[in-house]
Amino acid sequence: MPILHPFQMKHFYKMNMSIANTPIPVFQVPAVIGSFDLFPLEISSRTDVVYHGTSLAYSEGIETNGFSVGHLPVDRAKVELLVESLGILGEISNHNANCFLQASLNAPGRLDHYLQKITTNSFSPLSYTAARYASLPLVGGQIIQFIAETALEVKNKLEAMGNASDDAHIENCSSIILECEGYRQAPGVVYAVSITPELAACFKSNLLFVLLSQVDIPREHIVGKMIIPSDFVLPAVSEKEKVKLGQKVIRDSGVANDIYEQGGEAPDDYN
Structure with missing residues (x-):
């Protein structure tokens, strides 16, 4: 991009702000x-x-x-902890990071797919x-529906197990469910x-x-x-x-x- 005179920069900035502020x-x-x-x-x-x-x-x-x-609608750290929660339940990700399209992903695999591959x-x-x-039922995207349903299932299973050490995972699931419902109810x-x-x-x-x-x-x-x-x-x-x-x-x-x-x-x- 050519170097602009300060007056030109001011005009360029105003012009682009005008475009950005134009009502849709x-x-x-x-x-x-x-x-x-x-x-x-x-x-x-x-x-x-x-x-x-x-x-x-x-x-x-x-x-x-x-x-x-690269926008992630649900916070990365929350989804990473959800993958760990699935590990507690014995479900290990089968996601292959080197494969763009992969059939038969399990739940943690699909979440890893979400975390590693949203580039479009x-x-x-x-x-x-x-x-x-x-x-409804897909408002916000299929992945939002899937993450919410997975978090609810994990939360119910961990609560049934009754281990105090899983409290942080249960709290994380509740937070994910609430966040996803906000997207889906809008x-x-x-x-x-x-x-x-x-x-x-x-x-x-x-x-x-x-x-x-x-x-x-x-x-x-x-x-x-x-x-x-x-x-x-x-x-x-x-x-x-x-x-x-x-x-x-x-x-x-x-x-x-x-x-x-x-x-x-x-x-x-x-x-």
Whole structure:
């Protein structure tokens, strides 16, 4: 980057702060979802836009810093202690750090996978599929649901054992459950995000509805958002409709098709 004169730096700072402070357009959930697009045509017709669904509890960070690679929604130290708790119960991680995609992970293995491999943010070419992660039971992502359920199971087993030495582990489980419930009980939100060709080159995917960014995506790429109420029920999709979903992606999604052609590997538990 060239060295700027102090006046230029001041102007550059103001310009970028102005972009960062620009309000993100907010769209309402349609009363009737007659297609697989939740957003109006001005967004859904754009071939440079992909979608990210999550809990509104993450919004402050996203709308301040954008989508940051490596973000851990549940504190690392808490999850590491949860893995130790599973060890007390005789469950040892079978995670292989050298294998990007690994089948048949046990509970501590999946937690190690979470701790060691979150180096991407995931998006969908369709707002409908992104909305799965902004509505129950998956609001905030599958991994949040899994961590909460694992912590509850471990807590119940350790309490049944009745060993005073396990009190710290039980307290940690309670803390994790409370934190995850905060994410899951909040309303959801779906972000519409504009992806430039340069950013698309840093994505990968081998699944039709999963696009993985390997770089941070700045906040100014967010072109719209939709708050998903806590009581929202996403209409079910039949197997026949899933085929239509796939056809729609292939037909309409410009940037998504560019990413599919690049190939790569995609995990199955993040959004």
